[in-house]
Amino acid sequence: MPIAQPISGLLNIDKPPGLTSHDVVAQIRRLLNTSTPSLQNRHRRHDQISNASPKVGHTGTLDPFATGILLIAIGSATRLIEYSHTWEKTYQTVFILGASSDTDDATGQISKTTYPKPKMSIEPTRTQIQAALHQFIGPIKQVPPAFSAVKIAGERAYKIARQANLSGRQGSNPTLQPRSIIIHSLQITHYAHPKLSLAITCSTGTYLRSLARDLGTVLSTGAYVQELCRTQIGPHKLTQSIKLKNLTTKQLKERLLPATALIFHLPQITLPDDNVAQFIQGQTIGEQGTTMNHTNNTLSLRSIDLPSPTYQTSQDDNSTTFAIFNQSSTLIGIAKLDPLTHLLHPVKVLIT
Incomplete structure (x- = not known):
């Protein structure tokens, strides 16, 4: 009987409103569990069939009220999630001007903005909004919302904020440090006060609830997110x-x-069969005495035709990250290549 291959891959899910990202992960896990072998199959030899439930995770959370893409990694693909964190993300959103929310979205406690005179209101023009948005484009520092999953001394910020609200302690919301993000583009798609519709492309780690809050501050109107996709x-x-x-x-x-x-965006190296076994065992390829076979000749890793050194380089060292394949075009792991020594160091081994 052939050996059962564990399930692994990526699902592109359209998340509905009202569910947390964890809820979606749990639902996918339940579906996978229903497809596991029956009890009688579990008596078969362990090398013939795999009964373990695969790991399930997502590449980036969506707030419960939000909709849209939630990428779900399954099995060994969960070990590759970190390589998606450099990807840009695009959103369609609706901000409400003239009010604020303690959660910076429509699920929180809404407070209408008060103005110096009772009958006075501020309705910024499209031009004024465009000018205000311009200052948020590019690399900026952004303070996450008080109701967020950011950890403070090991505790989630939203739990601290929730406890403060329940106890009625004013000014007790968590103090969060600004984070570096990049907003690549901000486009107004529709504006009819108080609704402002935007198309936004940004880096991982960007909170659009914070953007709404900060835009409201700049415009002196207050603002919160009503819709997010x-x-x-x-x-x-x-x-x-x-x-x-x-x-x-x-x-x-x-x-x-x-x-x-x-990992489609990573440069690739295909290893000769002799080196695949070494890689799977966690050995550095290109060390003294280690060679690579290429076109019936034996030569060092330094001699093979490697991709350009301008590919993605980690910020904490001078090595370059590569996706490693065997001769059958199967992904076997991730490695870092030292451009000075041309040693290929295994980082993640995905097959055994």
């Missing part, structure tokens, strides 16, 4: 997503993208 993450688009409510075990397997969908 994520329409793209890297190359993955909402038009390619599958509705969660329509997802069956059969569809899950049919729509599952290969794990390589998470």
Whole structure:
């Protein structure tokens, strides 16, 4: 009997409103569990069939009220999630001007903005809003919302904020440090006060609730997010997503993208068969006495035709990250290549 291959890959899910990202992960896990072998199969030899439930995780959370793309990694693909964090994300959102929310979205306690005179209100023009938005484009520092999953001394900020609200302690919301983000583009798609519709492309780690809050401060109107839909993450688009409510075990397997969908942007090295075994064992390729076979000749790693050194380089060292494949074009792991020594160091081994 052939050995069962563990399920692994990436799902592009269209998350509905009202569910947390964890809820979606749990639902996918339940679907996978229903497709595990029956009890009688579990008596078969362990080398013939795998009964362990695969790991499930997401590449980036969406707030419960938000909709749109939620990329779900399954099995060994969960080990590649970190390589998606450089991808840009695109959103369609609606801000409400003239009011604020303690959660910076429509689910919180809404407070209308008060103005110096009772009958006075501020309705900024489209030109004024465009000018205000311009200062948020590019690399900026952004303070996450008080109600966020950011940890403060080991505790989630939203738990601290919630406890402060329940106890009625004013000014007891958590103090969060600003974070570096990049907003690549901000486009007004529609404006009819108080509703402001925007198309936004930004880096991982950007909070659009914080953007609404900060825009409201600049305009002196207050603002919060009423609607939020994520329409793209890297190359993955909402038009390619599958509705969660329509997802069956059969569809899950049919729509599952290969794990390589998470590392398509990395440069690749294909190892000769002799070096694949060394890589799987965690050995550095290119060390003294270690060679690579290429076109029937034996030569050092330094001699092979490597991709340009201008590929993605980590910020904490001078090595370059590569996706490693065997001769059958199967992804076997991730490695870092030292451009000075040309030693290839395994970072993640995905097959055994």
